[in-house]
Amino acid sequence: xxxxxxxxxxxxxxxxxxxxxxxxxxxxxxxxxxxxxxxxxxxxxxxxxxxxxxxxxxxxxxxxxxxxxxxxxxxxxxxxxxxxxxxxxxxxxxxxxxxxxxxxxxxxxxxxxxxxxxxxxxxxxxxxxxxxxxxxxxxxxxxxxxxxxxxxxxxxxxxxxxxxxxxxxxxxxxxx
Amino acid sequence: xxxxxxxxxxxxxxxxxxxxxxxxxxxxxxxxxxxxxxxxxxxxxxxxxxxxxxxxxxxxxxxxxxxxxxxxxxxxxxxxxxxxxxxxxxxxxxxxxxxxxxxxxxxxxxxxxxxxxxxxxxxxxxxxxxxxxxxxxxxxxxxxxxxxxxxxxxxxxxxxxxxxxxxxxxxxxxxxxxxxxxxxxxxxxxxxxxxxxxxxxxxxxxxxxxxxxx
Numbered sequence: 001x002x003x004x005x006x007x008x009x010x011x012x013x014x015x016x017x018x019x020x021x022x023x024x025x026x027x028x029x030x031x032x033x034x035x036x037x038x039x040x041x042x043x044x045x046x047x048x049x050x051x052x053x054x055x056x057x058x059x060x061x062x063x064x065x066x067x068x069x070x071x072x073x074x075x076x077x078x079x080x081x082x083x084x085x086x087x088x089x090x091x092x093x094x095x096x097x098x099x100x101x102x103x104x105x106x107x108x109x110x111x112x113x114x115x116x117x118x119x120x121x122x123x124x125x126x127x128x129x130x131x132x133x134x135x136x137x138x139x140x141x142x143x144x145x146x147x148x149x150x151x152x153x154x155x156x157x158x159x160x161x162x163x164x165x166x167x168x169x170x171x172x173x174x175x176x
Numbered sequence: 177x178x179x180x181x182x183x184x185x186x187x188x189x190x191x192x193x194x195x196x197x198x199x200x201x202x203x204x205x206x207x208x209x210x211x212x213x214x215x216x217x218x219x220x221x222x223x224x225x226x227x228x229x230x231x232x233x234x235x236x237x238x239x240x241x242x243x244x245x246x247x248x249x250x251x252x253x254x255x256x257x258x259x260x261x262x263x264x265x266x267x268x269x270x271x272x273x274x275x276x277x278x279x280x281x282x283x284x285x286x287x288x289x290x291x292x293x294x295x296x297x298x299x300x301x302x303x304x305x306x307x308x309x310x311x312x313x314x315x316x317x318x319x320x321x322x323x324x325x326x327x328x329x330x331x332x333x334x335x336x337x338x339x340x341x342x343x344x345x346x347x348x349x350x351x352x353x354x355x356x357x358x359x360x361x362x363x364x365x366x367x368x369x370x371x372x373x374x375x376x377x378x379x380x381x382x383x384x385x386x387x388x389x390x
Contacts, residue, residue, distance in 0.1 A: 060333035061293070064309045065363035067316055069248030070292070072276065072366060074238035075215075089317045141328050144321065176320060 189227025191265020202274030229264035285364035300344035
């Protein structure tokens with residue numbers, strides 16, 4: 001029964017979070033609390049050409065809205081989110097396809113999965129979901145793109161260095 | 177978060193408004209306004225414990241750094257400070273955050289964004305203001321773009337938005353521009369404000385909401 005499995009002193013055989021979620025006793029009257037981070041890491045559906053924004057270039061106001069001073073994203077942290085979302089941006093004269101291709105190569109080499117891809121955005125997951133990375137690329141001008149990388153690293157420790165040590169060095173040649 | 181002072185009796189400060197009043201005037205429910213009061217207390221007691229949010233406390237909340245100067249945060253602070261007395265009171269806090277609620281009217285979001293970007297309060301967004309903001313963002317994100325590229329971007333944006341061609345964007349042009357580019361208002365909506373009590377259960381549990389009236 002659930003309680004015995006919870007109190008199992010052997011971490012190998014102890015019930016996992018996933019299994020707890022699926023247990024009928026737990027599910028009785030259970031209301032799923034959506035993590036506020038889930039939205040952050042969803043890939044947006046590519047803008048359809050008719051109804052959505054005309055033209056594919058980001059304009060100056062889009063750029064400005066990236067500011068955390070403007071989007072009050074810091075309030076999220078005030079509200080006690082323990083998982084951290086790190087956002088990094090860079091500009092590049094390289095094509096979106098090439099940059100995305102490089103990310104996928106690194107992901108593969110690290111044994112991670114590409115769990116989503118559309119237009120100029122890609123989602124990578126590794127370490128059993130403890131590491132999630134979403135990269136979105138938008139064009140600023142004919143020659144320059146802006147790349148935004150959001151990553152979530154659940155739990156501290158060496159996981160946190162994956163972006164810095166494995167991914168970023170492989171992209172540095174693209175960074176302006 | 178190490179700076180929350182818990183008090184046994186709630187002390188209301190200047191600018192406090194009843195949750196029922198604020199809930200009626202914004203898209204928030206009464207319990208959401210109460211949750212916002214907990215957030216407000218947390219932010220407003222960090223540096224000067226007077227129940228008011230000062231500029232440094234606001235910067236601390238947004239950037240985890242009270243000294244970080246940021247053009248946009250300054251503008252937001254000024255807009256939240258409706259009475260223009262240099263501090264954000266609870267009522268102002270809730271009413272302003274209400275504009276960021278997913279259910280707030282788009283017209284309100286459009287108007288707020290326009291005032292945000294009208295740096296010098298001239299009633300228009302001038303080209304220099306736009307360029308200044310782009311440069312501020314690049315600086316904030318450690319991005320380096322040559323002045324040529326920045327000029328190209330600002331020019332293109334301006335020609336798209338300034339349909340009357342008078343060198344500045346007025347509120348009407350802004351509304352048209354945003355209607356054609358709805359994603360420009362994305363930063364004016366904070367999805368987690370809806371059902372804030374569900375999205376942050378641990379925050380609510382650690383607050384004193386249960387102790388107040390039921």
